[in-house]
Amino acid sequence: MSNLNATMATALSGLLADQGALETTTNNVANSSTPGYSRECPVLVPGDPVVEGPLTFGTGVVLQQVESVRDGILESRIQQETQQQGKQDALLAALQQTQVNFSSSSGDIGSAISSFFNSINQLSTNPSDLSLRQGVLTAAGNLATAFNQTAANLETQRTNLDLNVTQTVSQINQLTQQIAQLNGQISDLTNVGQNAGTFIDQRTQLIDQLSSLVDVSVIQSDKSITLTTSNGTALVAGEQAFQLAAQPTAASVSDVVANGQDITAQLTGGKLAGLIQARDQEIPGVLANLDSLASGLADAVNQVQTTGYDLNGNLATGVNLFAPPPAGGVGAAASMSVALTDPTKLAVSSDGSPGSNGNAEAMYAINNQAVAGNQTPTDYYSGIVFGIGNSVANATAEDNASTLVLQQLNDQRGSISGVSLNEEAANLVQYQEAYNAAAKVVTTISDMMQTVINMKTT
Numbered sequence: 001m002s003n004l005n006a007t008m009a010t011a012l013s014g015l016l017a018d019q020g021a022l023e024t025t026t027n028n029v030a031n032s033s034t035p036g037y038s039r040e041c042p043v044l045v046p047g048d049p050v051v052e053g054p055l056t057f058g059t060g061v062v063l064q065q066v067e068s069v070r071d072g073i074l075e076s077r078i079q080q081e082t083q084q085q086g087k088q089d090a091l092l093a094a095l096q097q098t099q100v101n102f103s104s105s106s107g108d109i110g111s112a113i114s115s116f117f118n119s120i121n122q123l124s125t126n127p128s129d130l131s132l133r134q135g136v137l138t139a140a141g142n143l144a145t146a147f148n149q150t151a152a153n154l155e156t157q158r159t160n161l162d163l164n165v166t167q168t169v170s171q172i173n174q175l176t177q178q179i180a181q182l183n184g185q186i187s188d189l190t191n192v193g194q195n196a197g198t199f200i201d202q203r204t205q206l207i208d209q210l211s212s213l214v215d216v217s218v219i220q221s222d223k224s225i226t227l228t229t230s231n232g233t234a235l236v237a238g239e240q241a242f243q244l245a246a247q248p249t250a251a252s253v254s255d256v257v258a259n260g261q262d263i264t265a266q267l268t269g270g271k272l273a274g275l276i277q278a279r280d281q282e283i284p285g286v287l288a289n290l291d292s293l294a295s296g297l298a299d300a301v302n303q304v305q306t307t308g309y310d311l312n313g314n315l316a317t318g319v320n321l322f323a324p325p326p327a328g329g330v331g332a333a334a335s336m337s338v339a340l341t342d343p344t345k346l347a348v349s350s351d352g353s354p355g356s357n358g359n360a361e362a363m364y365a366i367n368n369q370a371v372a373g374n375q376t377p378t379d380y381y382s383g384i385v386f387g388i389g390n391s392v393a394n395a396t397a398e399d400n401a402s403t404l405v406l407q408q409l410n411d412q413r414g415s416i417s418g419v420s421l422n423e424e425a426a427n428l429v430q431y432q433e434a435y436n437a438a439a440k441v442v443t444t445i446s447d448m449m450q451t452v453i454n455m456k457t458t
Contacts, residue, residue: 013060014438083269090274215269308347308359
């Protein structure tokens with residue numbers, strides 16, 4: 001009877017193990033299209049054998065655990081590449097928006113510069129014509145407006161990027177809170193020997209999302225993880241999340257602060273780093289170039305204007321065409337304006353005679369003189385446009401390359417952790433046959449035990 005009981009226990013172990021394997025396979029099939037799901041595999045191990053004298057008897061099979069199939073190194077690589085792509089996506093979008101301000105249209109700065117000098121050239125053919133004089137003032141006003149609008153657009157874009165920085169910080173905080181909560185759930189299940197695969201999958205997805213927003217380093221432990229930025233700033237430690245803050249500054253932008261420390265300049269990856277680079281480097285660089293051009297052009301024109309004679313033969317000393325730019329040129333593009341409103345005060349003559357156009361020709365010659373960066377106005381502006389276009393081209397290339405690499409890595413993860421319906425179908429057949437065989441053994445042993453019982457009662 002003891003031998004039959006042992007045999008029954010062995011058969012029952014097969015039933016239970018195969019039933020668990022069937023449930024695992026069924027769960028894989030049900031989640032074959034679930035984003036982020038890692039297929040699960042039943043780990044079957046033989047039961048501890050029983051030794052009786054010189055003989056050793058097996059005790060069946062045990063479903064030791066159900067484990068998710070993952071490649072930790074590959075997941076880390078995906079998170080790193082996600083950080084790079086997040087940064088490139090944000091930077092490229094910002095640069096493309098900046099580039100719109102420098103498209104070849106009738107209203108851009110380059111066209112306004114050409115129109116301004118063309119109006120001066122026309123005036124030199126008839127210095128006494130008031131309509132041509134007014135045309136110069138109008139062209140000067142259009143030039144100032146082009147600088148003003150472009151600078152204003154860039155400042156607006158910078159403000160919007162700053163708002164986006166604040167929103168991104170808020171998203172990061174939400175994700176770190178969710179990851180910390182999942183850490184607790186995973187730890188609780190692991191402590192009692194339960195499978196936490198579903199929660200680990202959810203946590204992995206959240207870490208991927210977090211990686212697209214900020215540079216993340218993952219430190220694994222037995223039952224939990226710790227997340228930091230690449231410079232070591234803590235984001236998550238076990239069940240505790242550490243909040244970032246967007247702190248306004250005197251420069252009208254927000255710094256990213258962690259535990260009272262400014263980490264803005266230390267962020268290297270994710271959307272947040274791309275936004276900050278565009279806000280604090282790319283756009284200010286373009287604005288600085290515009291200020292140099294506006295300041296240099298205004299100073300050069302004013303210098304010629306104040307050395308000539310107006311239509312009434314008066315020396316135009318102190319009568320500027322453009323308002324003098326700020327000291328150092330900072331803000332020159334945004335504040336550029338026409339100071340002269342009376343067309344008769346335009347200094348066209350070089351000797352005071354009404355028909356003289358010497359000063360107009362000297363003013364027109366500025367178009368071919370170095371006014372900023374040892375370059376002519378047109379060449380300097382073309383350099384600005386080329387620089388932005390080159391930045392967009394480089395960012396596009398890097399973004400495309402990052403996208404391809406990330407796609408390849410995700411495909412590799414899919415081949416390892418993804419569910420193959422063909423494989424699962426084969427597993428279902430295998431486990432079903434094993435279950436049926438074990439059930440047949442149980443039925444047979446049950447019949448034998450019943451026979452033995454009946455023999456003893458007769």
